[in-house]
Amino acid sequence: MTSRAVSFWLNPQELSFQSGQDLPNLADVVVIGGGITGISTAYWLSRLGLHSVVLERGELSCGATGRNGGHFVFGTNQSFKDSVAAHGVANTLALWNFTRQSAELLKDLTEQHNIDCDLRFNRLAYLAMTPEQAQSLQESCELMMSHGLAIKYWGKQEVERNTQCSSFSAAAVEPHHAQLWPAKLVVGLAKAAQQQQAHIQTQIEVQAVTRQAKEFRITTNQGEIQAKAVVYATNALTYHLLPVLKGVIVPVRGQVVATAPTSQLFDFDWCLSNDTGYAIQRQDGRIIFGGMRWKSPTKEIGLEDDSTLEPLVGEGLKAFLRDTFSSLKEVAIEYEWTGIMGFTADENPLIGELPGRPGEYISAGYTGHGMPVAIAAGKAVAEQIAGSAQTPIPKPFWPERFLLG
Known part of the structure; x- marks a missing residue:
């Protein structure tokens, strides 16, 4: 490395x-x-x-x-369903409201102080790749809707139409999300x-x-x-x-790639529902894609060195983009980096x-x-x-x- x-x-x-x-x-x-x-x-x-x-x-x-990865994700770290099971409905909704409040503060601060950080509010799609993941997404969507949260569920045909890709089984689409230059x-x-x-x-x-x-x-x-x-x-x-x-608080290293600017593929940002990948497409066409820690023998747990790359993770990121989206088969990767996150149980x-x-x-x-x-x-x-x-x-x-x- x-x-x-x-x-x-x-x-x-x-x-x-x-x-x-x-x-x-x-x-x-x-x-x-x-x-x-x-x-x-x-x-x-x-x-x-x-x-x-x-x-x-x-x-x-x-x-x-x-x-x-440049995301500003509303809501809970866990799925809504898992958060309700762990903390109850009231606490889970409080977590949602905290991120909503943070987003309002972000918008106010950037406007008040003229901070140009490429802030753009859009949607976020959680993409399922297996029937089991699709079922879990659907259950979480139904629970969220029952508590008044805005969420849409895309079945196989709808997710294929919106992603121009046949690899996904379903998607849960959050109407509130943002991307920015952190x-x-x-x-x-x-x-x-x-x-x-x-x-x-x-x-x-x-x-x-x-x-x-x-x-x-x-x-x-x-x-x-x-x-x-x-x-x-x-x-x-x-x-x-x-x-x-x-x-x-345990250090965990994440790895991210940035492509050359390419044609606009998505009008939303996305995450894989099994938490193995996450992406935004910037307005300049560049795709920022991170994740794939499971490709590393250590899962990148306990690492604090953000100056080097893990080749197995990097190849996993590049292969996923190449193999999943036909228009990205020849796309150039212009940046690749790592960063240290802090995980709790x-x-x-x-x-x-x-x-x-x-x-x-x-x-x-x-x-x-x-x-x-x-x-x-x-x-x-x-x-x-x-x-x-x-x-x-x-x-x-x-x-x-x-x-x-």
């Missing part, structure tokens, strides 16, 4: 931010991590009048945010946060967080900062600073104050679905810190479920 992984979203981008030459000595809140979660949290903290300092060990958006969103939001006096610095590695009475000392490779609160927005790598989360993130650790907050462990959660999560955490909570965090996201008992 010697191939260099270069993300389409990060090439080229101006991702180095230095709000000042020197690290501040004091902050109300130190936010660790410069992806969408950390920048969103800093933005909302600054809106609430708190002085926040964001510390990122690399460049802005250089982790999972700048290495994903790194451009982060840069735009970071600039807005800076204008509100948030302090953002890249190339700063946090080495330790030490509690001192009711405050914290954050030790970095470039000095120390005192803060009243700290936010861990480090997703899969959180256990390096919080060993108690080792095994709770129940597929939900940890969002909120850490139990038994007052002043320490987390938003991490998104299980590959961070974009539709992070903006609202940043707002909710900022409000908790400011003591003005207006954005309820759904119970399935509470950290207590893993850290108590």
Whole structure:
């Protein structure tokens, strides 16, 4: 595995931010991590009048945010049916509403701050490849409709007509979905946060967080900062600073390819219903396709190196596009990259104050679905810190479920 992984979203981008030459000595809140979660949290903290300092060990958006598939997926990580079985109807609907709220915030922020991140709202189709998957999709669709959620079911003929492909047995089509250029969103939001006096610095590695009475000392490779609160927005790598989360949030490497621009095949984005692949087609015609981790002997579990590629996964991605869609048999692959996601056992993130650790907050462990959660999560955490909570965090996201008992 010697191939260099270069993300389409990060090439080229101006991702180095230095709000000042020197690290501040004091902050109300130190936010660790410069992806969408950390920048969103800093933005909302600054809106609430708190002085926040964001510390990122690399460049802005250089982790999972700048290495994903460009999706903004509404709803639950699990199928609606599985989420209801695990958490009940009320909690499942609360998860849906949280992502809906996040989408509304995303739309408002991009308009308010003129952030050009190629945001486009469209549809998402979950594609079944076997009769068993089709049956499961149909059952989930019926349950969603019974609870007032908009969803359409396509049978074999309808899905073939809409995909120009005979490989799929059925589809469940969500009318609410979005695609975007994630790194451009982060840069735009970071600039807005800076204008509100948030302090953002890249190339700063946090080495330790030490509690001192009711405050914290954050030790970095470039000095120390005192803060009243700290936010861990480090997703899969959180256990390096919080060993108690080792095994709770597990690193999993994803791999993505980007084709050359091609003719428009879809007016919707799509995922394979067995969670082995996901794709968008951008307005420039380029298809971004990720997944196929099952092709790797390790399933890419426990890996933290996003600088190299797994050839078996890469060939699986390319073969699926070539073999499934006749018009893509000769399409060129122009980019291929990897990114590290943070998975939890129940597929939900940890969002909120850490139990038994007052002043320490987390938003991490998104299980590959961070974009539709992070903006609202940043707002909710900022409000908790400011003591003005207006954005309820759904119970399935509470950290207590893993850290108590």
